[in-house]
Amino acid sequence: MCPHCRAFITTSDRVCPYCQTQVGPRAIDVRHPSDILGGFIPHARFTTSIILLINCGLFAVSLALSMGAASSNALLGIDGPTLYRLGAKFQVFQRGEWWRLVTAGFLHGGILHILMNSWVLFDVGAQVEEIFGAARMIVIYLVASVAGFFLSSMWSDNLSVGASAGIMGLIGAMIALGVRNRSNPAAAAMRGMYIRWVVYMLVLGFLIPFIDQAAHIGGLAGGFCVAYVAGTPKLAGGFAERFWRAAAFVAVALTVLSFAMMLASATRT
Numbered sequence: 700m701c702p703h704c705r706a707f708i709t710t711s712d713r714v715c716p717y718c719q720t721q722v723g724p725r726a727i728d729v730r731h732p733s734d735i736l737g738g739f740i741p742h743a744r745f746t747t748s749i750i751l752l753i754n755c756g757l758f759a760v761s762l763a764l765s766m767g768a769a770s771s772n773a774l775l776g777i778d779g780p781t782l783y784r785l786g787a788k789f790q791v792f793q794r795g796e797w798w799r800l801v802t803a804g805f806l807h808g809g810i811l812h813i814l815m816n817s818w819v820l821f822d823v824g825a826q827v828e829e830i831f832g833a834a835r836m837i838v839i840y841l842v843a844s845v846a847g848f849f850l851s852s853m854w855s856d857n858l859s860v861g862a863s864a865g866i867m868g869l870i871g872a873m874i875a876l877g878v879r880n881r882s883n884p885a886a887a888a889m890r891g892m893y894i895r896w897v898v899y900m901l902v903l904g905f906l907i908p909f910i911d912q913a914a915h916i917g918g919l920a921g922g923f924c925v926a927y928v929a930g931t932p933k934l935a936g937g938f939a940e941r942f943w944r945a946a947a948f949v950a951v952a953l954t955v956l957s958f959a960m961m962l963a964s965a966t967r968t
Contacts, residue, residue: 843868868922
């Protein structure tokens with residue numbers, strides 16, 4: 700996007716064709732030649748890959764613990780006590796365990812659950828990271844996940860896990876990008892596409908039992924709000940970029956603290 704008029708331009712443009720402002724490529728705009736299957740599977744950026752690795756690692760841990768607890772179908776469904784020990788959302792307000800709002804977003808209830816979420820995260824995460832940059836994406840993802848499980852906790856005390864709250868936040872970020880650039884036809888098409896994604900996911904949630912719709916809605920709202928305020932990266936040395944890098948550092952520190960509190964809680968039980 701042009702840093703001056705916010706129009707969509709190509710990575711090869713050196714002068715914006717709309718406002719004639721001289722522009723240059725940003726690091727997140729550099730085209731990666733390693734896209735898989737001609738772009739059918741997008742290149743996963745570094746932050747997206749790290750989130751996927753954390754999710755898969757925690758699923759492997761939960762699977763091993765569930766199998767150790769003599770769960771016969773752990774691969775298809777991790778038992779509730781294991782998910783609770785690892786930080787699932789459950790009675791957050793009653794127990795005062797706020798850190799579950801963070802850790803629940805990195806856990807999954809079964810192999811189909813994590814495979815579906817990983818595929819969507821691999822796709823949408825790469826796009827959000829390319830457009831918004833790593834720092835903004837980290838903040839968007841964490842705020843969306845926390846907002847999703849916060850609303851879920853307000854709605855019910857049932858046990859809930861999954862990356863879908865954060866993923867809905869990433870979808871909300873792409874919608875926010877389209878809303879901020881209403882006059883651009885490409886932005887309008889992108890906004891319409893992701894709104895359809897939201898409709899599909901909400902309808903799917905009503906058709907499939909045990910899907911946490913409150914987490915989806917909360918994550919969508921959280922991601923949209925952060926992305927709408929954040930906008931896309933501008934000059935590398937500007938105040939806004941320093942602010943979002945600091946915000947991303949706080950988000951990572953909060954995530955680490957939440958998992959440390961989960962481990963402390965697990966050792967007591």
